[in-house]
Amino acid sequence: MSPEMSVEGQEDYDLVVVGGGPGGSTLAALVAMHGHRVLVLEKESFPRYQIGESLLPATVHGICRMTGAADRLAAAGFTRKRGGTFRWGVSPEPWAFSFSVSPKMAGASSFAYQVQREKFDKILLDNAASKGAEVREQASVTDVIEDNDRVTGVVYTDADGIEHQVPAKFVVDASGHRSRIYKRVGGTREYSDFFRSLALFGYFENGKRLPSPNSGNILSAAFESGWFWYIPLSDTLTSVGAVVRREMATRVQGDPEEALKSLIGECPLISEYLSEATRVTEGTYGQIRVRKDYSYHHTTFWRPGLALIGDAACFVDPVFSSGVHLATYSGLLAARSVNSVLAGQVDEATAFDEFEARYRREYGVFYEFLMSFYDMHVDENSYFWSAKKVTNNQHSELEAFVDLVGGVSSADFGAHDAESLTQRFKTRSVEFANAVDKMAADDEGSMVPLFKSSIVRQAMKEGAAIQTGVLLGADRGTEVPMFPGGLVPSEDGMFWRVPDLA
Numbered sequence: 001m002s003p004e005m006s007v008e009g010q011e012d013y014d015l016v017v018v019g020g021g022p023g024g025s026t027l028a029a030l031v032a033m034h035g036h037r038v039l040v041l042e043k044e045s046f047p048r049y050q051i052g053e054s055l056l057p058a059t060v061h062g063i064c065r066m067t068g069a070a071d072r073l074a075a076a077g078f079t080r081k082r083g084g085t086f087r088w089g090v091s092p093e094p095w096a097f098s099f100s101v102s103p104k105m106a107g108a109s110s111f112a113y114q115v116q117r118e119k120f121d122k123i124l125l126d127n128a129a130s131k132g133a134e135v136r137e138q139a140s141v142t143d144v145i146e147d148n149d150r151v152t153g154v155v156y157t158d159a160d161g162i163e164h165q166v167p168a169k170f171v172v173d174a175s176g177h178r179s180r181i182y183k184r185v186g187g188t189r190e191y192s193d194f195f196r197s198l199a200l201f202g203y204f205e206n207g208k209r210l211p212s213p214n215s216g217n218i219l220s221a222a223f224e225s226g227w228f229w230y231i232p233l234s235d236t237l238t239s240v241g242a243v244v245r246r247e248m249a250t251r252v253q254g255d256p257e258e259a260l261k262s263l264i265g266e267c268p269l270i271s272e273y274l275s276e277a278t279r280v281t282e283g284t285y286g287q288i289r290v291r292k293d294y295s296y297h298h299t300t301f302w303r304p305g306l307a308l309i310g311d312a313a314c315f316v317d318p319v320f321s322s323g324v325h326l327a328t329y330s331g332l333l334a335a336r337s338v339n340s341v342l343a344g345q346v347d348e349a350t351a352f353d354e355f356e357a358r359y360r361r362e363y364g365v366f367y368e369f370l371m372s373f374y375d376m377h378v379d380e381n382s383y384f385w386s387a388k389k390v391t392n393n394q395h396s397e398l399e400a401f402v403d404l405v406g407g408v409s410s411a412d413f414g415a416h417d418a419e420s421l422t423q424r425f426k427t428r429s430v431e432f433a434n435a436v437d438k439m440a441a442d443d444e445g446s447m448v449p450l451f452k453s454s455i456v457r458q459a460m461k462e463g464a465a466i467q468t469g470v471l472l473g474a475d476r477g478t479e480v481p482m483f484p485g486g487l488v489p490s491e492d493g494m495f496w497r498v499p500d501l502a
């Protein structure tokens with residue numbers, strides 16, 4: 001052992017979480033709350049910048065209520081998001097949906113937040129510490145420790161460059177898309193052919209706002225080269241990003257400032273909203289940032305002693321703001337598995353197979369939903385149409401998707417070959433596009449048709465179920481397993497249990 005290496009053998013952690021983003025701090029809080037010894041190792045010093053600012057209600061009212069962070073979030077003064085406004089599809093007019101249309105999200109919980117991630121992530125990490133998790137910042141995990149087939153701890157380097165070994169019963173990689181720890185689970189990371197995109201984003205002061213009551217909505221506007229997000233982070237600050245095809249990388253990387261300006265010029269709606277705005281050029285929000293190739297899934301999510309959650313496991317295009325939902329949801333699923341195994345209620349393989357199956361299923365639902373969403377944009381010159389051609393001409397992505405969902409839920413994913421899946425995507429996008437058209441044609445702007453479309457219902461279902469479960473507590477009724485022979489959540493949602501099928 002080198003003189004700089006310290007072994008923290010006396011610190012017998014039940015769980016080491018790699019990364020203190022939303023996935024990691026959700027998991028850490030939910031396991032520490034049960035008296036287990038949890039260590040979070042976070043490479044950066046919080047607050048730190050992160051993209052992913054538009055949330056979904058299930059995160060705010062479901063999972064963050066379970067972790068105890070909801071009141072801190074409510075006090076932080078984030079912009080309230082009632083839904084989304086889209087200039088998308090055949091209609092030249094923007095259309096809007098609001099979360100309140102779903103009966104499960106009606107009333108006081110029919111909103112989410114638009115968040116400055118440095119503040120949001122710090123609230124979640126501080127909350128995990130307040131529940132008993134130990135948090136070490138500027139602690140960069142460089143590898144895992146193995147004993148035969150099992151992962152038994154991690155190696156990390158602290159701010160002084162000193163290397164430490166920490167043994168643990170479980171290690172969960174929640175380190176996002178950038179770190180390399182996920183490779184130690186085995187398998188491979190598969191990148192999407194369909195969502196081969198690149199995002200270019202910056203921040204503006206004094207951009208316009210949508211008319212009330214939708215002023216806090218995310219505005220998503222499609223244009224020929226791609227689509228824009230326009231997220232009101234405060235009364236004056238707006239996050240603006242263009243998602244374009246990856247082939248535009250040279251144009252974007254040469255001069256990002258000029259590239260963003262010219263893309264804004266191509267999109268009349270965003271140009272109009274930014275006509276009196278100035279770009280922020282200093283501080284955290286002063287840079288124009290670029291992200292590319294960000295849709296992927298890993299072929300396996302766990303091995304004995306190690307699991308992947310959040311972006312470390314998979315990520316799909318940001319158009320429906322699903323990233324933080326998937327990160328916190330997978331944090332909840334992993335917490336149930338760790339809590340159940342530590343309590344001796346379920347064996348590791350059964351608990352983590354349930355975790356993986358449910359996380360893949362939720363990811364698959366969003367993946368399919370987003371393909372339908374892109375597909376309804378029927379302008380043949382558009383980027384979306386090109387993306388669609390990729391899918392129709394080469395089935396590789398669909399096949400990967402079939403692999404992803406295959407065997408996971410025969411009830412929900414009856415189509416197990418690429419042809420029938422292509423057909424299903426087509427049917428669903430037509431159904432979805434019709435629902436939007438009906439909504440636009442309705443004088444009172446009723447959103448009921450949108451929520452009647454099966455793909456939207458499905459995408460909202462699991463999030464709404466978590467939210468309802470939390471709001472109704474133990475009265476939510478007995479769940480049936482999602483998969484044959486599978487587990488169900490305990491009444492408080494913190495454990496798995498074998499269903500009573502009598």
Ligand SMILES: Cc1cc2nc3c(=O)[nH]c(=O)nc-3n(C[C@H](O)[C@H](O)[C@H](O)COP(=O)(O)OP(=O)(O)OC[C@H]3O[C@@H](n4cnc5c(N)ncnc54)[C@H](O)[C@@H]3O)c2cc1C
Pocket residue numbers: 018019020021022023024041042043044050051052053054055056139140141142174175176177178179180181199241291294309310311312315318321322323324325327
């Ligand atoms: C262009 C774009 C737009 C997006 N927009 C949205 C949106 O509007 N809404 C939404 O919900 N999502 C959005 N997302 C997705 C969102 O950014 C992510 O899904 C989300 O942040 C994932 O959370 P996480 O906890 O898995 O990882 P992260 O938030 O990435 O957190 C991981 C943490 O791990 C730390 N870490 C990394 N390596 C190590 C290491 N070796 N050791 C210790 N710590 C480490 C990092 O410092 C970081 O703090 C967007 C993504 C992109 C690319």
